Amino acid sequence: MRVSSLVFxxxxxxRRVLVTGVGxxxxxxxxxxxxxxxxxxxxxxLDQLTFSLVIQDKSGNPLQVLPLKAGLxxxxxxxxQMPSSLVRIVLTAEDRGFWWHPGVDPLALLRAVWQNAAHxxxxxxxxxxxMQLARLLHPHAHxxxxxxxxAWEALQLSARLGRAGVxxxxxxxxxxxxxxxxxxxxxxxxxxKDVLELTPNEAAELAIVPRSPQTYSPWVFGTRSLTxxxxxxxxxxxxxxxxxxAPRVLDPARSDLWPFRTPQYVQWLTSLPxxxxxxGREPLRTGIDPALQSYLETLIFRxxxxxxxxRISNAAGFxxxxxxxxxxxxxxxxxxxxxADEGQNDGVTIARQPGSTLKPFLYAMALEQGxxxxxxxxxxxxxxxxxxxxxxxxxxxxxxxxxxxxxxLSSSLNVPAVxxxxxxxxxxxxxxxxxxxxxxxxSQRHELGLGLALGNAEVRLFxxxxxxxxxxxxxxxxxxxxxxxxxxxxLSKDRxxxxxxxxxxxxxxxxxxxxxxxxxxxxxxxxxxxLEGAMKTGTSNQFNNIWAIGFTPELLGGVWMGNFSxxxxxxxxxxxxPASIVSKTLEAFxxxxxxxxxxxxxxxxxxAVSGSExxxxxxxxxxxxxxxGTAPGPCTWHGPAGEVHYPQEFQTWLEKxxxxxxxxxxxxxxxxxRPRQGAVFYDDPSAPRSAQQxxxxxxxxxxxxxxxxxxxxxxxxxxxxxxxxxxxxxxxxSVRESVNxxxxxxxxxxx
Numbered sequence: 001m002r003v004s005s006l007v008f009x010x011x012x013x014x015r016r017v018l019v020t021g022v023g024x025x026x027x028x029x030x031x032x033x034x035x036x037x038x039x040x041x042x043x044x045x046l047d048q049l050t051f052s053l054v055i056q057d058k059s060g061n062p063l064q065v066l067p068l069k070a071g072l073x074x075x076x077x078x079x080x081q082m083p084s085s086l087v088r089i090v091l092t093a094e095d096r097g098f099w100w101h102p103g104v105d106p107l108a109l110l111r112a113v114w115q116n117a118a119h120x121x122x123x124x125x126x127x128x129x130x131m132q133l134a135r136l137l138h139p140h141a142h143x144x145x146x147x148x149x150x151a152w153e154a155l156q157l158s159a160r161l162g163r164a165g166v167x168x169x170x171x172x173x174x175x176x177x178x179x180x181x182x183x184x185x186x187x188x189x190x191x192x193k194d195v196l197e198l199t200p201n202e203a204a205e206l207a208i209v210p211r212s213p214q215t216y217s218p219w220v221f222g223t224r225s226l227t228x229x230x231x232x233x234x235x236x237x238x239x240x241x242x243x244x245x246a247p248r249v250l251d252p253a254r255s256d257l258w259p260f261r262t263p264q265y266v267q268w269l270t271s272l273p274x275x276x277x278x279x280g281r282e283p284l285r286t287g288i289d290p291a292l293q294s295y296l297e298t299l300i301f302r303x304x305x306x307x308x309x310x311r312i313s314n315a316a317g318f319x320x321x322x323x324x325x326x327x328x329x330x331x332x333x334x335x336x337x338x339x340a341d342e343g344q345n346d347g348v349t350i351a352r353q354p355g356s357t358l359k360p361f362l363y364a365m366a367l368e369q370g371x372x373x374x375x376x377x378x379x380x381x382x383x384x385x386x387x388x389x390x391x392x393x394x395x396x397x398x399x400x401x402x403x404x405x406x407x408x409l410s411s412s413l414n415v416p417a418v419x420x421x422x423x424x425x426x427x428x429x430x431x432x433x434x435x436x437x438x439x440x441x442x443s444q445r446h447e448l449g450l451g452l453a454l455g456n457a458e459v460r461l462f463x464x465x466x467x468x469x470x471x472x473x474x475x476x477x478x479x480x481x482x483x484x485x486x487x488x489x490x491l492s493k494d495r496x497x498x499x500x501x502x503x504x505x506x507x508x509x510x511x512x513x514x515x516x517x518x519x520x521x522x523x524x525x526x527x528x529x530x531l532e533g534a535m536k537t538g539t540s541n542q543f544n545n546i547w548a549i550g551f552t553p554e555l556l557g558g559v560w561m562g563n564f565s566x567x568x569x570x571x572x573x574x575x576x577x578p579a580s581i582v583s584k585t586l587e588a589f590x591x592x593x594x595x596x597x598x599x600x601x602x603x604x605x606x607x608a609v610s611g612s613e614x615x616x617x618x619x620x621x622x623x624x625x626x627x628x629g630t631a632p633g634p635c636t637w638h639g640p641a642g643e644v645h646y647p648q649e650f651q652t653w654l655e656k657x658x659x660x661x662x663x664x665x666x667x668x669x670x671x672x673x674r675p676r677q678g679a680v681f682y683d684d685p686s687a688p689r690s691a692q693q694x695x696x697x698x699x700x701x702x703x704x705x706x707x708x709x710x711x712x713x714x715x716x717x718x719x720x721x722x723x724x725x726x727x728x729x730x731x732x733x734s735v736r737e738s739v740n741x742x743x744x745x746x747x748x749x750x751x
Contacts, residue, residue, distance in 0.1 A: 171183050176189075292328055300316075303315065315331075316346070318461050322473075324481055325479065355545065401654070440463070465557055471511070535582065536549050553594070560578065643664070652721060674697040
């Protein structure tokens with residue numbers, strides 16, 4: 001009987017303990033569920049909590065740590081990226097029972113009540129990390145009701161976030177004074193370190209600061225805080241040795257307190273809505289190449305310094321990784337901190353006249369519309385326009401007569417470019433440029449004329465470099481990626497085909513063959529590069545902007561130089577300055593790969609003068625590439641006896657720039673070259689009327705009958721170059737050719 005009682009009693013007790021334990025567990029779970037489902041008053045504040053956005057280069061080095069309101073720096077780090085020694089020290093200092101209590105420590109609470117009552121003052125607060133976090137998110141009054149509310153919110157936070165989540169937020173939010181919150185921000189500000197690099201001594205010193213930032217700040221570090229830090233380390237690591245040395249605190253006035261790299265790029269980047277919405281919980285890893293960025297900054301600074309005698313005070317550089325079009329370098333000015341030179345402006349995004357850098361797009365359109373690389377274009381003195389006569393000249397003030405399209409683009413000749421734009425049309429070319437990303441041209445439509453061929457509109461370096469990607473992406477326009485992985489929600493397609501891949505390949509080949517630049521720049525062109533890369537330079541017509549754009553398979557970029565104030569450059573406009581920067585940068589960072597051999601084009605032997613298929617009569621021949629089916633017919637300019645027959649439109653050029661006219665002229669279609677339709681002339685009262693005459697140039701077959709206001713005034717053979725009297729009034733000038741009886745006319749006005 002006694003034995004059975006002894007057996008029965010423990011079983012009964014165990015059953016009671018089990019039931020009690022289950023009941024307590026069920027109650028705990030019910031309490032946890034109640035805490036989770038009970039509305040948390042600060043849930044919105046918790047959800048909208050933001051941190052300083054850390055913008056990194058492609059290697060993970062910080063470019064900038066962006067401040068929040070009023071200059072606050074609060075850098076987020078996940079708990080798993082916090083050093084274990086820091087976690088151990090913080091819990092030792094603030095909440096030794098953190099891992100077992102539910103957010104409120106009942107034992108610490110009882111101890112605090114006992115100690116405060118015994119001393120009749122507050123000597124212990126019993127605040128857990130969860131309670132401190134609740135106070136950071138929602139400060140309460142310092143009374144019993146406030147403390148109770150704080151404890152309730154701490155329980156809610158612990159239930160919602162879990163212990164790890166509470167600890168993580170506390171470590172990232174705890175205030176350190178001096179506009180600093182969280183251990184990651186404090187580690188960088190006080191010690192110039194990443195939080196993972198903190199020593200136990202430094203971690204202990206920082207753990208004490210939140211108790212009274214004004215008293216314990218490392219910048220005003222004293223014996224009292226050093227003693228407390230020593231005690232804290234010994235308490236957290238009883239088996240470890242404390243060296244007793246105070247950590248080395250850095251000067252709060254140092255210039256590198258917070259990194260400040262690529263300021264204009266960061267300013268542009270943070271203006272993007274997709275970036276502005278980031279909450280800072282993760283760093284933003286960009287594609288900025290730190291080596292390329294530093295190289296370009298130094299090279300631009302030195303080049304501007306050497307160019308100052310020509311009144312060049314600034315420059316900007318912009319480079320992309322061409323396969324993905326990700327930004328790798330952005331230098332907005334030579335010196336961001338130079339107020340006198342307006343260094344805080346951004347030359348990458350400011351619109352300026354690009355000069356001849358638009359010509360590759362013009363000739364790409366021409367090749368799309370039936371031109372070939374050997375199409376002959378006139379480089380002769382030519383009047384364009386109507387009431388405002390436009391007569392462009394070349395960079396070297398020379399005219400080269402008949403030139404092939406390849407020569408015109410490579411040597412950046414002006415007259416052939418304007419002639420080509422007149423054939424294509426200003427409006428279609430402007431539409432093409434806008435579709436290629438030149439957004440600034442949209443507002444300039446009503447001002448654009450034939451001068452657009454020479455870049456007299458305003459565009460951005462950003463858009464210019466982006467558009468040159470056409471020649472690397474088989475004619476497809478590919479938008480710039482602000483950083484790797486960036487999504488482009490505004491675009492239905494990442495790439496838009498604008499030109500035929502074969503045209504893109506041919507233009508790239510023209511821009512790469514630097515020997516073809518000899519017409520304008522001689523055999524030692526000032527912007528040849530010593531590697532297989534494409535290059536195009538440009539100078540605005542007011543000589544206040546000089547440009548260079550270049551690319552290899554590995555790097556695409558451009559440089560602008562000039563003055564933000566708009567001052568003109570002193571002396572000769574020298575695009576060799578930006579070309580030198582681009583070529584050196586391409587050589588240093590983009591010279592490992594070569595362009596693939598031309599694959600989709602046909603090679604033919606052509607006459608170097610006429611651009612047609614070479615015959616045995618042609619003295620100079622070269623190879624040229626053609627889109628299949630576009631190769632020209634045989635040359636008709638050279639005869640078997642050595643005679644040379646030029647087209648009639650080159651008559652004036654031959655007489656002025658050649659020692660002999662040639663052996664005659666080829667038959668031409670009827671056309672009046674001068675005056676232009678709608679031209680306006682003015683009577684000069686100081687000169688005799690007999691000396692005021694109008695230049696007439698016309699081409700066509702056979703004889704020319706010239707009439708003014710239906711009155712026959714002369715009959716001469718083509719090509720026609722003569723003068724007719726100027727008389728006030730509105731007039732109609734007509735020319736009729738004798739072979740087929742065709743007639744053409746223009747109208748002009750004399751005031």
